[in-house]
Amino acid sequence: MATKVHMEALSPTMEEGQLVKWLKSEGDDVSNGEIIAEIETDKATMELVARGDGLLRKILLGEGGTAPVGAVIAVIAGADEDIGEFVSGDGAAAAGAAATAEPETKKAAEESPPEPESSTPPTAEEAAPVSPPDEAPATEEGDRIKASPLARRLAEEEGVELRDVAGSGPGGRIIKRDVERAAREGVPAAAPAAAAFQLSEADYEDVPLTQMRKTIAKRLVESIGPVPHFFLTVDVDMSRAVAARQRINAMLERDGIKVSFNDIVLKATAMALKKHPDCNAHWRGDHVRRFNRVHLGVAVAIDDGLITPVVRDAHLKGLSQISPEVRELAGRARDKKLKPDEYMGSTFSVSNLGMFGIEEFTGVINPPEAGILAVGAVEERPVVIDGRIEARPMMKITMSCDHRVIDGAQGSRFLQTLQAILEEPLAALV
Amino acid sequence: MATITYREALNQALAEEMERDDSVFLMGEEVAEYDGAYKVSKGLLDQFGDRRVVDSPISELGFAGLGVGAAMVGLRPVIEFMTFNFSFLALDQVINSAAKMYYMSDGQVHLPMVFRGPTGAALQLSAQHSQACQTWYLHAPGVKLVTPATPADAKGLLKAAIRDEDPVAVMEGELLYNLKGEVPDPEDGDFVIPLGLAEVKREGGDVSIITSGAMVHMALMAAGNLEKDGIDAEVLDLRSLRPLDVDAILATVQKTNRVVVLEEGWPYAGVGAQIAATIQEEAFDDLDAPVLRVTQADVPMPYAKNLEQMAKPSADRVVQACKKVLYTD
Numbered sequence: 090m091a092t093k094v095h096m097e098a099l100s101p102t103m104e105e106g107q108l109v110k111w112l113k114s115e116g117d118d119v120s121n122g123e124i125i126a127e128i129e130t131d132k133a134t135m136e137l138v139a140r141g142d143g144l145l146r147k148i149l150l151g152e153g154g155t156a157p158v159g160a161v162i163a164v165i166a167g168a169d170e171d172i173g174e175f176v177s178g179d180g181a182a183a184a185g186a187a188a189t190a191e192p193e194t195k196k197a198a199e200e201s202p203p204e205p206e207s208s209t210p211p212t213a214e215e216a217a218p219v220s221p222p223d224e225a226p227a228t229e230e231g232d233r234i235k236a237s238p239l240a241r242r243l244a245e246e247e248g249v250e251l252r253d254v255a256g257s258g259p260g261g262r263i264i265k266r267d268v269e270r271a272a273r274e275g276v277p278a279a280a281p282a283a284a285a286f287q288l289s290e291a292d293y294e295d296v297p298l299t300q301m302r303k304t305i306a307k308r309l310v311e312s313i314g315p316v317p318h319f320f321l322t323v324d325v326d327m328s329r330a331v332a333a334r335q336r337i338n339a340m341l342e343r344d345g346i347k348v349s350f351n352d353i354v355l356k357a358t359a360m361a362l363k364k365h366p367d368c369n370a371h372w373r374g375d376h377v378r379r380f381n382r383v384h385l386g387v388a389v390a391i392d393d394g395l396i397t398p399v400v401r402d403a404h405l406k407g408l409s410q411i412s413p414e415v416r417e418l419a420g421r422a423r424d425k426k427l428k429p430d431e432y433m434g435s436t437f438s439v440s441n442l443g444m445f446g447i448e449e450f451t452g453v454i455n456p457p458e459a460g461i462l463a464v465g466a467v468e469e470r471p472v473v474i475d476g477r478i479e480a481r482p483m484m485k486i487t488m489s490c491d492h493r494v495i496d497g498a499q500g501s502r503f504l505q506t507l508q509a510i511l512e513e514p515l516a517a518l519v
Numbered sequence: 520m521a522t523i524t525y526r527e528a529l530n531q532a533l534a535e536e537m538e539r540d541d542s543v544f545l546m547g548e549e550v551a552e553y554d555g556a557y558k559v560s561k562g563l564l565d566q567f568g569d570r571r572v573v574d575s576p577i578s579e580l581g582f583a584g585l586g587v588g589a590a591m592v593g594l595r596p597v598i599e600f601m602t603f604n605f606s607f608l609a610l611d612q613v614i615n616s617a618a619k620m621y622y623m624s625d626g627q628v629h630l631p632m633v634f635r636g637p638t639g640a641a642l643q644l645s646a647q648h649s650q651a652c653q654t655w656y657l658h659a660p661g662v663k664l665v666t667p668a669t670p671a672d673a674k675g676l677l678k679a680a681i682r683d684e685d686p687v688a689v690m691e692g693e694l695l696y697n698l699k700g701e702v703p704d705p706e707d708g709d710f711v712i713p714l715g716l717a718e719v720k721r722e723g724g725d726v727s728i729i730t731s732g733a734m735v736h737m738a739l740m741a742a743g744n745l746e747k748d749g750i751d752a753e754v755l756d757l758r759s760l761r762p763l764d765v766d767a768i769l770a771t772v773q774k775t776n777r778v779v780v781l782e783e784g785w786p787y788a789g790v791g792a793q794i795a796a797t798i799q800e801e802a803f804d805d806l807d808a809p810v811l812r813v814t815q816a817d818v819p820m821p822y823a824k825n826l827e828q829m830a831k832p833s834a835d836r837v838v839q840a841c842k843k844v845l846y847t848d
Contacts (some may be wrong), residue, residue: 239776239807258808258846265776265807266846 091166092141093175096156097255099128099135100429104261105157106130113145119165126162132396132432133425141165146172159261236263247272293380294366295373302377306493316372317492320451323504325511327467327482333514341409350484351387351441352412353511354464359383359403360517361507362437368503369436371457372494386435386455387415389422396422397455399435443467449485459494463487484511521704526696528670529559529635532677533597535705537567540595543681544571546582547599547636556601557637557696583609583634587616590632595681600636603652603690610655617686618661629684635677638666638690639733639783640820640831649820649827651784653732656688657761657793663687663714664760666732670700672758675712683714692733717764719771723753726841727771729794730781731757734832738781741837752841760790768794769802776807777844781837786814808844813837 096106109127113119119139126137139145143165150162164175234251236244240263244251247268254271256263298306310317330353337348362369366379383404386397398418400411421427437459440452443466452461465485472481486507490500510516523531537543544567545560551574554561564572575582579600586596600606606613613634620628634656640649656664663685667673673691680687703710720735721742728738735756742752755771757764772778778798780791791812798810816830842848 237807238804242804264846 090141091146091164091170091172091175092139092143093161093257094125094137094139094163094165095255095257096128096150096158096160096162096261097137098158098253098261099137100130100132101252101433102132103130103158105155107155108150108152108162109134110152111148115145115148117145119143119145129425132429133427139165143167143170146170147176149176157261159256159258234263235261236268237265239265240268243268243272292382293378296377296379298376302493305496306372310493316454316456318451318454318489319492319497319500320487320489321497321500321504322449322485322487323508324472325484325486325508326472327484327511330511330514331467331482337408344409346409346412348408348412350443350467351439351464352408352415353514354441354462354486355385355387355400355403355411355415355439356406356408356517357507357510357514358437358439358462359385359400359406360510361503363404364506365499365503367499368460368490368495370459370494371436372459372491373457377459377494380436382436384434384436386432386438386458387418388438388440388452389419391423391425396427396432397435397438398422398427398432438462439464443484449487451487452489454489454491456491459491460500461489463489520701522699523670523702524696525667525670525673525691525698525700526557526559528674528700528702529677529691530561530563531702531705532674532681533560533563534566535709536678536681537563537571540681541571542593543595543597544573544589545597545599546573546575546586548575548577548601550574550599555599557693559696560599579605579609580612583612584616586632586634587612587620587630590617590630590686591620591628595631595633597633597635597681600634602648602693603636603638603656603688604648604650606634606636606652607655613656613662613686613688614659618659621685622661630686631682631684632686633677633680633689634662634686635680635689636691637693637696639692640815640827641693643822643824643827644820645822646819651782651815653690653760653782654784654789656690657790658788661686663762664690665714665758666690666692666760667758668692668695668720668732668735668756670698671702671710672712672718672756674702675710676714676758678709678711679714682711687714690732695733698736712758715759715762715764717755717757717759717767719753719767720756721752721754723751723775725751725753725775726777726779726845727753727755727775728779728781728837728841729755729757729768729771731760731790732783734781734783737832737834738837741781741834741841744834744838745841748842748847750841750845750847757794763793763797765797765801768797769805772798772802773805776805777841778806778810779813779837779840779844780810781813781832782815783832784815785817786812787817789814808846811840811844813840 106128109129111126113125119125120142121139123139124136125139128135128137145163146166147164150156156162161175164172166172235256236251243265249268249271251263254263254267257267258264334348334353362383369380369383371378382402385400385403387400388395388397400414403411438455438461440461441464442450443464446466449465450463452463454461467482467484469480470483471478472483488500488504533545545563549556550560551564551569551572560572583598586598589596617630620630638653639651653664656662665676665680667676677689680689721739730738738754742754745752753771753775755767780794782790791814795810813832813836815832818830821827821830
């Protein structure tokens with residue numbers, strides 16, 4: 090029995106994937122579960138495994154080609170099995186989407202027999218709203234998951250996360266058989282759910298919305314868009330932090346660890362969030378979820394965008410842990426090797442543009458988080474101390490707050506705590 | 520059970536109802552002396568006389584109006600159109616008089632009458648005489664419509680139509696008149712099929728083909744072809760297009776989650792559009808694929824035989840549509 094190799098949804102938000110490398114050639118033996126290709130998703134380069142046994146009979150998407158989730162990109166079958174129907178049927182559609190990579194198969198698709206009514210207005214059958222994949226560019230649809238109404242209902246009944254299901258219908262539409270397969274076999278191994286990391290109920294507190302909170306949420310969204318941001322800025326005197334960093338780095342030198350200002354900001358932020366769970370929270374539509382654990386998203390610039398790997402339980406970690414962990418995550422982020430559970434589930438985020446000499450900026454909140462910290466450069470600036478002007482290493486921190494979750498006073502109290510920790514690092518011991 | 524033709528089944532229904540109720544009479548072009556253009560009224564003139572089997576002039580608007588007047592004063596006319604293509608001349612009587620009189624008289628005047636004759640394309644009768652006329656009769660509230668596919672349905676539905684207190688159009692199939700099928704014997708009791716009841720003509724679990732009239736046979740042929748590919752199609756014969764058996768439609772959607780509607784007419788504002796709308800309104804969460812329609816092409820019927828074949832729905836196109844909603848094409 091021939092097995093179609095689909096472009097699978099290898100990240101929760103993936104709409105299409107680029108074929109980086111085939112690890113098998115046409116004619117090679119492949120077995121179920123064996124890695125056959127590397128696929129670049131919107132987030133990382135992931136491995137695609139075979140879903141059946143046989144020979145890799147036909148490759149329909151060349152290296153460098155792109156195909157929407159659900160498209161057939163290869164066929165696995167027995168040595169003398171007839172695979173004509175895959176190659177000319179779905180295969181042609183898939184190849185159409187991968188036109189840039191495979192011009193010759195695109196030509197084949199165009200040569201498919203014309204419909205008899207092609208010179209007349211379309212019949213209902215032809216005009217029916219089933220578009221071939223190449224007419225439904227998934228990328229224009231944003232994050233919407235395409236699933237048949239029945240598939241949505243079944244997924245809810247079976248407790249299957251649609252995000253984790255690879256759709257095999259037109260344009261990657263998730264249909265009944267995909268949900269049934271996911272329910273039966275579990276989610277495909279190559280499309281990891283957030284399984285590696287899961288919250289338990291002890292990790293957070295759900296706070297019901299008061300009427301006032303609902304009104305604030307509604308009014309503010311009407312005012313400035315889906316996430317009503319406001320901004321709080323504080324100027325932090327980093328004199329003691331600078332001194333502390335020198336001593337810490339001298340101490341950690343033998344371990345090969347070099348702590349950055351950003352590491353110190355992360356550590357201090359995690360400590361402050363632990364004290365202010367009202368800022369360590371998610372907006373969840375009908376309630377606010379406040380977390381007891383701090384999972385800190387750290388914005389990392391990569392070649393063609395940015396990604397936010399997560400330092401888990403940052404409030405429990407010392408600088409000697411946070412510093413190498415961030416470095417390692419950032420390195421893999423730049424190589425696009427992060428796994429989905431390494432960039433999902435943060436409770437709060439930090440973005441730092443200090444290394445570019447940016448004095449001050451505002452970050453855009455990553456929903457459903459309620460806040461993000463924008464950290465500027467540490468630089469000597471004149472400040473007034475006891476009536477005298479002194480040069481001090483100063484750093485501006487701006488917090489963007491989701492006003493549906495955090496009010497001005499709450500955000501300010503959090504920033505006060507953060508400022509106090511950064512200005513007196515000994516606070517970490519208290 | 521006797522095996523008789525569709526034509527004979529209609530003839531039996533007329534004779535039995537005229538026997539049962541002497542207010543029933545038949546009127547139309549060539550229905551008396553010539554036994555009807557399709558011989559449906561064979562022998563009725565001899566049996567019931569020329570007061571009850573009446574040859575009309577070639578004047579559809581006139582004799583349809585006579586029927587409306589007769590029904591208003593208590594008779595039960597059966598108005599035969601040689602084909603429903605000719606009944607466009609009579610549509611003012613159908614839509615403005617027959618369909619509305621009950622409403623406009625505040626329920627005081629019922630019009631217990633039947634319009635009957637063949638609908639749809641036969642073979643090479645060209646653009647003006649090959650039309651499926653269902654939609655014209657369905658659009659205005661006030662006229663019921665049945666489209667029997669088998670001899671048994673033809674007899675049972677025509678008898679129910681004659682007994683109904685409101686105008687009913689019975690649309691037959693020109694190519695069905697010679698079709699043979701089992702029909703309960705008159706001695707076994709009155710055989711009447713209530714209006715508004717669909718029937719599953721073939722049980723299946725993979726995909727539903729919803730259709731009516733002559734198209735039922737095309738649907739069954741498509742289902743047979745699909746079976747060779749291991750696809751188990753259900754064929755639901757609506758039988759009545761108004762009132763519509765919504766429960767039966769929802770039941771088959773819930774069973775198979777995929778629907779192809781097959782109709783002999785044009786797609787635009789057609790029967791299939793109405794059914795597809797009903798399904799998405801009432802069974803949205805049971806759908807695993809969009810409802811597809813197989814219809815006549817949206818063009819006047821060509822005369823040339825090869826073009827006519829392409830314009831008409833076909834079992835092949837039904838098979839293709841079924842595979843599409845099954846995501847196996």
